[in-house]
Amino acid sequence: MAGQGCGARRSATACLLALLLALTGLVGCGAKAPAEPASRQAQELLDRHARALLDRDEPGYLAALDPSYAPAALTVYRRLAAVPLDGWTYRVTGVDPTGTDRLTARADLGYRLRGHDRRPVTGARVLDLVRRDGRWYVTGDRPAEGAPRQLWEQGDVVTVRGTRSLVLGVGTTTARLREIAAAADRAVPAVTAAWPGDWARQVVVLVPGSLGGMGELLGAPGASYRGIAAVTTGETRGGPDAPADRVIVNPDAYGVLGGFGRQLVLTHETVHVATRSATTPSTPVWLSEGFADWVAYRGTDRTPAQAAPELRRAVRAGELPARLPVDGDFAFGGDAEALARAYEGGWLACALIADRWGETKLTAFYRAVGAHPARDGAVEQALREVLDTTPEQFTADWRTYLEERLG
Template sequence: MTDLPPQPPAGRSRLSRRAALLLAAGGLAQASVPLLRPAARPSAVPEAARPGVRPVVEGLLAERAAALLRHDRAALAAGTAPDAAQAQLALLDRLAEVPFAELGYRITSFTEPPPEADRIVVAAELDHRLTDLDQYPAVVSRRLAFVRLPEGWRLAEDEPSGAPALWDLGPVRAVRGARCLVLGLAEQTELATLAARADQAVPAVGAVWGDAWPGRLLLELPGSESEFARLLDVQPESYQGIAAVTVAVSGAPEHTPADRILVNPEAYRGLSELGRRVVVTHEATHVATRAYTRGWTPMWLSEGVADHTAYLDTGRSARQIAPGLAQDVAAGRIPRTLPSDADFTAGAARIGQAYELSWLACGVIAREFGERSLVRFYQDVGESGRPAAGESPDAVLDRLLRGRLGIGVADFTALWTAEAARLA
């Protein structure tokens, strides 16, 4: 489904440039979002400038992280103010099934309090990595409050500052599939069904894209559409009807395949069985292709290859997959240019047709030049580097098409335009 633009490490990772299936009248349409890159990390504070309370707070955070990692209730309570103990132990219960491999806090903002202060607020990042899934940590921004008691400083609050983590919203259940892990706030049976679909999607994607990716998926299923929006740190109306997006952890280098698929429960439940299969396979394709996806990769190509892969072997006709485009063509409105990146913005007027036309264009490449040529063309685009100063996107596309397929933009446009006309 989609990629997104830079945002600071809040509770989510950077949204990747994948799209999400929409439930649209007349058929399945898709919507896209922009590509998120990791925000710059705050510089470390020199040791010499860290007197007083800061070392104490750092010690408390290190002990807290160890207690969360070990699910050690006594150790967690020992570093917590009595008034906050119940809430913090409830947090430990909510994340009990999350398989952390590593977990740690890093202070990002700290002001040394005056001697008489009995409360301080600290900004920090919670880095965490999941067992057998993450090569790099996900980063959650936190706001922590500490109070001074007769026995010393103790934690009073640990809240998200920005997007929350899944366990901030409720008790997390975990279901492991053969090729995936599903974390969610839904019922166990729904998580297990989603895991089964993910297990089916991995080999389907591998059949097209090979095994140069980990071949494992992490999916998160919140309890409601509003929670889905909170996890993305967006307004709920911005992503209404979007069934899933793929996000990449903000602690990872820019093009590593450390992606999570975030599912919108309400939109996803509204899809047919085929629609759900297509959504998960589409998102899995984004995970598999992330190592080749760059900021200059056109949205029509990244979304088109994901849809092309997702619809393979579904038995659906072109008119069933692209009903909106078929209606336009029947009315004499035959597209003459590929969709722009702006056409994939969530809420864009013709976003459904943008997805359908992208699917069609990538299908033309696969049929006319072979599936492997589509894969190699996608990789060529990612490896081509940023366009040179003054080089237009059409000039870049023309150069890459000629290098891989032996045709230029004009001939390629003629191919998919003729294919679109046949939809009538």
């Protein structure tokens, strides 16, 4: 699913929702200083702090830290040596005095990975500052409430570079990370064959040490993703400025899959990375998840009966769906079988388009839906202009297709 992401069978996919990450403007250390004096001073301090981190200037990095906080901050600084950073910025968004010569700064942290990110990944942070002898120092740095924790805050980072992938892991073996990198490397050309448009043709994968660690990276309880093998984070706003994606693996669910399942998950999630700039709030989840599954199954020997077991059981029991899945059908934490049927229904809707109208029409349909200025009317217009059909006829054709393939 991704943000969709792909769930345990899948992306995690089935694969997952899209988690929205706020995006800063520039990566570097020259964010525009706020006008208010305390905010400006905080920004100047954090600019120097960021510059020292990027330059691997440990004395300069320490110069911004209160001695009480230095040991914890240095641990993160040293872990980041294994991460190929190409940018690191703080953009102060507000300050709150917390006492004499003390304040709390709210800031957006933005970072880029060298050779992989066109735009930064960002997360909201809260930094505690203290003033001593007329100078400000950092005494604490933590995620804002509900914001994601960073991988390097969870432990020592191991980095594995594939030919088309970068895998960063904590609390797992190098062998496992290499296996994931190999699957991601295979996924990229498979996705490119189905989606030949402009995309980076590489993928960044984060592998935390536990389900709880996965939840921290997503800013949500880990239990929400139990059974979900992987998730792709990103902002579904479309366009060339869409921020960088991360595929986040659930080591528990991913680990119990066989070779085919693992490849399916990584390919599904890579589709979300590739299609990010064309995926917008106008894109229904059935289309984004269904297309990702269609690409993942494309070229395999899996039959609809094998790939859509829950929907097959429903069809054979006389419970043919009356409509295409709606976004709410893809919510996690509810009925696992209903969730599976939603993913399977989306996949078979995309398979129907590819079979009847052709693969080129399927990708054109996806782009047309995402290019619409609003959700209302997006699918209807694309059905009419790209496929020369109506929502009612398409739904009827889809229901017939389910009966033919699964009955």
